[in-house]
Amino acid sequence: MPLMLYNTLTRRKERFEPIEPGKVRMYVCGITAYNYFHVGNARAFVIFDVVRRYLMWRGYAVRYVQNFTDIDDKILKRAIAENSTMEQIAEKYIAAYFEDSDRLNILRADVYPRATHTIDGIQRLIHELEQRHYAYAANGDVYYAVRQFPEYGKLSGRQLDDMQAGASGRVDVEEDADKKKDPADFALWKAAKPGEPSWESPWGAGRPGWHIECSAMVRDELGESIDIHAGGMDLTFPHHENEIAQSEAVTGKPLARYWLHNGFINMDGEKMSKSLGNFRLTRDLLANYDPMAFRLFVLQAQYRKPIDFTSDALDAAENGWKTLKEALQFGALFVALTAWSPEADVLEQEAIDRFNEAMDDDFNTPIALSVLFELAKDLHRGRNLIIHDQEREIPVTQLQQKWHTFEALLKVLGLEVKEPGTVELPIEANDTGTVGLTDGEIETLIQQRKEARQSKNWAESDRIRNELQAQGITLIDQKDGVTRWHRG
Ligand SMILES: [Zn+2]
Structure with a gap:
């Protein structure tokens, strides 16, 4: 079966075919660096890390780009509150991002562009939009004229006439309402305010809006059309809708072939979000849970479905990870048991086929995990036979194959024992109950x-x-x- 994925743009599952055979260009919207990232963000980063790993597993060369928004009202507010600068706040939370995402075993992106490093590309794009009459300047601001782009709303399915003011997302709507020709227009460039960082531009000193940075970074790092653009479901509108409007108005080409959006994490039946104030920081969660248990918690649901964040669910994931981790650690035992034979390197095709089949169906990780738990069960059984049956009549080569398959597939999901030296194997009394040798x-x-x-x-x-x-x-x-x- 070919890889099928659900495309938000067409609202159906489609066969995955990259623009260039064998290569995938993928862009994931990253954090705004004013705080530690919350577990809802972590879900997105884990999911798209798994998408990337799976594409690599299927032989694709993946170029993966994820941005840092390092200029934004929220960062400026935080800088004022902490008597710091925008740069210092951004640096601090970008460093924290790497610490937390490394713990979650999220592969590093090929590039992490930053808004403040992309000013040229941003200004070029705004200039081209202006030339094509998609943008207009107003008192030092520049706005995108959404009515000029007939396809506006195609990603989110919203009709322009139903949209209220507020389409500009993070921008304080009231203060620039009188400058806009249409309430749905959104800012591409914002005039400098006293005391705020700014850059010179043809429209006067100012700074970029949020949406334009992603359009500019995609173009700079990956080109005019990419294969996969991904992010949390809440980014569909207005952020991704606006990215499409900005990029496609200039290039005349689809910004991305496939748009992937993950579902929310619910807390007490409500969507977890910063605006509702019910979010949990990933860093706080990792103080109490194994990062791999959180990864497992995320992967136990299909990525587009909502998941409920409860301590019971996390405890269950912690237990699940313990089972998988033990089976992973038996590997050293199975490998030590017999002479190495080339047969032991052969992976178990039947398990791989079932795993791939699940993942090919829009990354159905719950089903893929069930294949792994079955393998873990076989490995536990094999280990017990080895320990309690000295004659070892079980075919060890088969066990080795099973273990290799298990390890390889776990890795596709990014489930790994990060620090093998610090992990302890379960200790059991031997059959005679004596300690025996010193x-x-x-x-x-x-x-x-x-x-x-x-x-x-x-x-x-x-x-x-x-x-x-x-x-x-x-x-x-x-x-x-x-x-x-x-x-x-
Ligand atoms: Zn973005």
Whole structure:
């Protein structure tokens, strides 16, 4: 089955075909750097990270761009409140963005353009809009004339005549209402106010509006038409509608082939948002939960559906992640068990097919996860057989294959144990209930086994491993030649 994805623009699932075969150009709207990002934002970043990872898994070369809005009324307000500057506030929260998103195992974008670094591209675009009569200057401001663009509303499905003032989104509507020709017009450039950062321009000193920055950055970094433009559902209108109006009026080409929007996180039955004041910061959440548990929580719902944020749901995700993490950690055990054979590198096609089938259906991660939980169950069973049945009659190569498949697919969802050195394997008493060998004795035996292996005395090396195994000690031969061990 080909990859099918739901396109907000056409309101249906469509077959994914990139503009250039094998390559995907993808743009995701990033944060406005005036605060730590909330869990609703985190959902979007996790989801589109998974979309990117899945496209890579299917062999596409993905160029991924995500912006930082580093000039905005909110940043200026915060700067005044903290007796700081816009630059300092933006730097602080951009650094915080990287800390939190790295913890969530979100792959870094190829480029992170910033509004203040894109002033030239922004001014060029506004100038072209003006030349084509899509923009007009008014007392140092420049506005987009939405009635000039007949397709305005095609993304959100809104009719221009139904729209009220406020289409400009973040702009304080009252203060520039008298400058606009139409209440639905929105600001491309705003005249400088005393004490605010500003840039020289043909329209006087000022700063860019919010929507124009994304149009300029897409064009500068990815070109006139891209494959996927993504963001939270709340960005559909006015932000993405305005991006389309700005870009397409100038280029005459579709800004993006596919528009992807993720659903909200609900808190107590209400949409979580900054405007409602019921949001949770990702940073606060990660103080109490494993970042991978949050990732799992997000992926347990199809990305367009709303999800309910409750402590029960997060606790369940934490348990789910524990199950997956344990199965992932058994890998070292399965790998240590038998000589490595090329067969062990072969992935289990049946599981991959089911995983891909789910993901090809508009990224149905709940179904994809069910494939992973089945594999985890098999791996747990395999581990128990190994530990309790010394004869090890189970086909270890098959287990190794299963584990490799499991690891590869988990990675497609960005679920990984980030710091293997700090994770502890579950400790169980051995069958005799005694501790048996001391740590020193174990280390000595491991050293003897190492020497046996160096002199290619495989029988002796196996004998020592079996002796330790009988004492409930599991050896893990790492790729770097160091042997780790644990009881149980
Ligand atoms: Zn944007």
